[in-house]
Amino acid sequence: xxxxxxxxxxxxxxxxxxxxxxxxxxxxxxxxxxxxxxxxxxxxxxxxxxxxxxxxxxxxxxxxxxxxxx
Amino acid sequence: xxxxxxxxxxxxxxxxxxxxxxxxxxxxxxxxxxxxxxxxxxxxxxxxxxxxxxxxxxxxxxxxxxxxxx
Numbered sequence: 001x002x003x004x005x006x007x008x009x010x011x012x013x014x015x016x017x018x019x020x021x022x023x024x025x026x027x028x029x030x031x032x033x034x035x036x037x038x039x040x041x042x043x044x045x046x047x048x049x050x051x052x053x054x055x056x057x058x059x060x061x062x063x064x065x066x067x068x069x070x
Numbered sequence: 071x072x073x074x075x076x077x078x079x080x081x082x083x084x085x086x087x088x089x090x091x092x093x094x095x096x097x098x099x100x101x102x103x104x105x106x107x108x109x110x111x112x113x114x115x116x117x118x119x120x121x122x123x124x125x126x127x128x129x130x131x132x133x134x135x136x137x138x139x140x
Contacts, residue, residue, distance in 0.1 A: 010083075013080070013082045013083055015083065015089065016085060019085065062084070
């Protein structure tokens with residue numbers, strides 16, 4: 001499993017946490033939102049997913065992915 | 071129909087708007103959230119509802135109702 005931390009803008013409440021973590025679960029990734037840190041720690045199978053797909057899943061929920069880090 | 075503006079803390083995003091307006095609709099009231107104003111303008115049938123019932127519906131969604139105004 002690969003790990004990535006995405007910086008995400010616009011997540012403000014527990015509904016946002018559910019939206020982002022749920023969207024990641026739907027594509028088979030496991031995400032943990034840090035509201036204060038404005039970030040999402042994600043574990044994913046790199047044979048099936050990549051950072052672009054993770055980003056798309058989050059942005060489809062209406063949030064902006066700013067950057068990716070380790 | 072009676073009108074009241076409730077001051078509500080904790081509403082931060084469109085999910086919160088849906089939660090609050092939806093909860094009011096469920097009890098037969100019509101609410102319009104102003105996120106920036108941290109308030110909800112509500113129309114309701116005063117023969118069936120009162121400010122306490124409106125407040126309860128909003129607080130059940132996890133928000134704090136601070137005050138009521140005209």
